[in-house]
Amino acid sequence: MxxxxxxxxxxxxxxxxxxxxxxxxxxxxxxxxxxxxxxxxxxxxxxxxxxxxxxxxxxxxxxxxxxxxxxxxxxxxxxxxxxxxxxxxxxxxxxxxxxxxxxxxxxxxxxxxxxxxxxxxxxxxxxxxxxxxxxxxxxxxxxxxxxxxxxxxxxxxxxxxxxxxxxxxxxxxxxxxxxxxxxxxxxxxxxxxxxxxxxxxxxxxxxxxxxxxxxxxxxxxxxxxxxxxxxxTLQPGEVDVFIEDEGLLQKQLVYAFFRKNLALLRKNPDEIKSSVEEFKIDNQHFKYQLKKIANGFEITLKEINSKHIYYIDQEGLLKKI
Missing domain, CATH: 2.60.40.1190 (Immunoglobulin-like)
Known part of the structure; x- marks a missing residue:
């Protein structure tokens, strides 16, 4: 703070x-x-x-x-x-x-x-x-x-x-x-x-x-x-409440998938395979999709109960859609 x-x-x-x-x-x-x-x-x-x-x-x-x-x-x-x-x-x-x-x-x-x-x-x-x-x-x-x-x-x-x-x-x-x-x-x-x-x-x-x-x-x-x-805007000595980002876990998961696939893209791009999978973490249910494209990849991740989808590609710019 x-x-x-x-x-x-x-x-x-x-x-x-x-x-x-x-x-x-x-x-x-x-x-x-x-x-x-x-x-x-x-x-x-x-x-x-x-x-x-x-x-x-x-x-x-x-x-x-x-x-x-x-x-x-x-x-x-x-x-x-x-x-x-x-x-x-x-x-x-x-x-x-x-x-x-x-x-x-x-x-x-x-x-x-x-x-x-x-x-x-x-x-x-x-x-x-x-x-x-x-x-x-x-x-x-x-x-x-x-x-x-x-x-x-x-x-x-x-x-x-x-x-x-x-x-x-x-x-x-x-x-x-x-x-x-x-x-x-x-x-x-x-x-x-x-x-x-x-x-x-x-x-x-x-x-x-x-x-x-x-x-x-x-x-x-x-x-x-x-x-x-x-x-x-509170003054030093006062105490404010930190605003938790409800999408933080989802964002960090997307970045982790991004780093993993970026490393594959640099070393052995043939190992990148299009796939769809679902998994659970901390009682949250996620759907992960990896799509191989020319010269790169696209990743989307959605928490099943959320209306938001997070997207990232090989350029590393996270988007909320």
Missing amino acids: VYKTAKKLKIDGLAEEDSWQKAPFTSSFIDIEGIKKPVYDTRVKMLWDDENLYVYAVLEEPHLWGNLKQRDTVIYYNNDFEIFIDPSNNTYNYGEIEINVLGTLWDLKLSKPYKVSGKADNSWDIEGIQYAIHTFGTVNNYMDIDTQWSVEFAIPLLKLADLKEEKKTIPIHGEQWRINFSRVQWEHEIIDGRYYRKKVDGKFLPEFNWVWSNQKVINMHEPEKWGIIQFS
Whole structure:
């Protein structure tokens, strides 16, 4: 739940205002595959007003370091914090923001996920974005042990609304968006007094990926797995009720069938066979239809007692018909 602040916030990386103090933290981040507990803690708070979505993150970190200073470079080659936002909640047209401890920003958007031939648009700049870093320790000093760093954002809602398929307006009470947060963390080594990503046998060790909403795979670009935030006009400290999506199970089943058949389409398309079947989950009765077509497939899923049918094809855009 994202509550609305009536008071102006100073973007300084500290989040000391009363609104921030009353806003709840998310649960601690988990491993992106949901298997291992992260070594260091990461949590996030969110607020909004008629102008901005505010995000405040606290990242536990004993070694504050970074060397990337040019905007729109590949920031995840440093330890970083990342935000992924899909205002239309349909996996198409979403934004991504990455930042390192030096305050170097990378903002980009994708028209669709990479797995369906989406491409990153690095020319997308969030005009008017404000952000600040606060460090609890010293940056790039290997001689000491640090505590954490925090980052605070004010992200213009009108710029995010441009990502919407329809009604490119700021959120209203009860509106829900898909969002996820990620933290990329590298093992490091010290060479001539400087921090570098650690190598073994000439190859970089794999990074750690810690997230708010479990992706179950090392891939942030499956937006259907991101968490859901709900905008509330209630003030921080008050409690609103989350609106459950009655079609959520049906949507997630369609996406699961989509991922399965997309993998077959890439590896062995002959294994895709047109079929119709019925099954039950949690006392709900579903009818699933897979149709093989030239260069792809079509999937429909209907809950027997519902008048709605969900449709998806190899392009991955879910439709309710």
